Amino acid sequence: MDNRGVGKAEMFRYNTLLRKEFTFVEDLNSHACQTAVERVLKAVNRFYANCNNKVPGKKGYPRFKKNTRSLEYKFSGWKLSDDRKYISFTDKKGIGTFKLIGSRDLNFYQLNQIKRVRIVRRADGYYVQFCVQLDPRDTVKPLTPSQKAVGIDVGIKYFLADSQGNIEHNPQFYREGEKQLNRLNRKKSQKFSPGKLQSQNYHKARIRYARKHLKISRQREEFVKKVALRLIQSNDLVAYENLNVKGMVKNRHLAKSIFDAGWSLFRGWLDYFGYKYGKLTIAVAPHNTSQNCSNCGEKVQKSLSTRTHICNHCGYTEDRDINAAINILQKGLSTVGQTESYKLGEIEPLAGLEKSCSVKSCR
Numbered sequence: 001m002d003n004r005g006v007g008k009a010e011m012f013r014y015n016t017l018l019r020k021e022f023t024f025v026e027d028l029n030s031h032a033c034q035t036a037v038e039r040v041l042k043a044v045n046r047f048y049a050n051c052n053n054k055v056p057g058k059k060g061y062p063r064f065k066k067n068t069r070s071l072e073y074k075f076s077g078w079k080l081s082d083d084r085k086y087i088s089f090t091d092k093k094g095i096g097t098f099k100l101i102g103s104r105d106l107n108f109y110q111l112n113q114i115k116r117v118r119i120v121r122r123a124d125g126y127y128v129q130f131c132v133q134l135d136p137r138d139t140v141k142p143l144t145p146s147q148k149a150v151g152i153d154v155g156i157k158y159f160l161a162d163s164q165g166n167i168e169h170n171p172q173f174y175r176e177g178e179k180q181l182n183r184l185n186r187k188k189s190q191k192f193s194p195g196k197l198q199s200q201n202y203h204k205a206r207i208r209y210a211r212k213h214l215k216i217s218r219q220r221e222e223f224v225k226k227v228a229l230r231l232i233q234s235n236d237l238v239a240y241e242n243l244n245v246k247g248m249v250k251n252r253h254l255a256k257s258i259f260d261a262g263w264s265l266f267r268g269w270l271d272y273f274g275y276k277y278g279k280l281t282i283a284v285a286p287h288n289t290s291q292n293c294s295n296c297g298e299k300v301q302k303s304l305s306t307r308t309h310i311c312n313h314c315g316y317t318e319d320r321d322i323n324a325a326i327n328i329l330q331k332g333l334s335t336v337g338q339t340e341s342y343k344l345g346e347i348e349p350l351a352g353l354e355k356s357c358s359v360k361s362c363r
């Protein structure tokens, strides 16, 4: 913050200086200190990139962390037992040896595939994350083409509606759990004593509240994962709207439902599964997808509360969200055609007659 233009090399050098100065840093594995520096750099660079790219919304210089909940090792500082069921941390922090529980078998990977090991603290305990370098495509057989394409419209009333006429209802874990969350939050505040060291009972209440949040976030992630996987397995192409979720959450009336639905989480999993199983996922620009008629293309203005699309040009009637999903699919399909030819380098869109002629003669 004081010296602008300081880069990675200077930061690493400063890190070495700090190690000499403070024993608590010296005790920690040197690579773990390096990753801490990398994290800081990443945050600072993101801030500058956001400013340069004029990303909308508030931007601020990264803030200092009071409590760090995770720590990242590279290749040293940890050791797996021969059967890879136990992990020991070998720096001077005295963390010790732990049994690994969980469904993944580490014997499935080569040791040199493990690029990072993280210790993460969550509300219900400590976790070890192994960052394994591999292409998810190598772990599965490509699926047989389903010969289907689908457009999806995510909504407030449903989680999503697709162009094939299916509707996935919103589970609304957050709203169901909201009563319990509010109760736990109230309990927590009752136990809070201002200006004093907090009591054991306060911390107990705080942890109960945090665990409930954790549980709901896990339920949400499991749900979106399931829906995303199903869509990818039963279609070859999935087109969705490229929504600005960050901007939409600012709308107070919609915020809770959008947050609850976990849209951006869903998108992430959809792209991941699409890549893994060799299917196409396309984000299309979200303009007029709910207003236009998917049958004749005419614009039919309707407010958010109008649930059915009735076209006064061609008489086509369909559920509002399904009509939008069909429009999204149409948009998606037309985008694919363009990008594919772009990639092949055969024609440039908007290129003049002269260019396309020269391409032909090359063949």
Ligand SMILES: [Zn+2]
Binding pocket: 293, 294, 295, 296, 297, 298, 311, 312, 313, 314, 315, 316
């Ligand atoms: Zn129409």
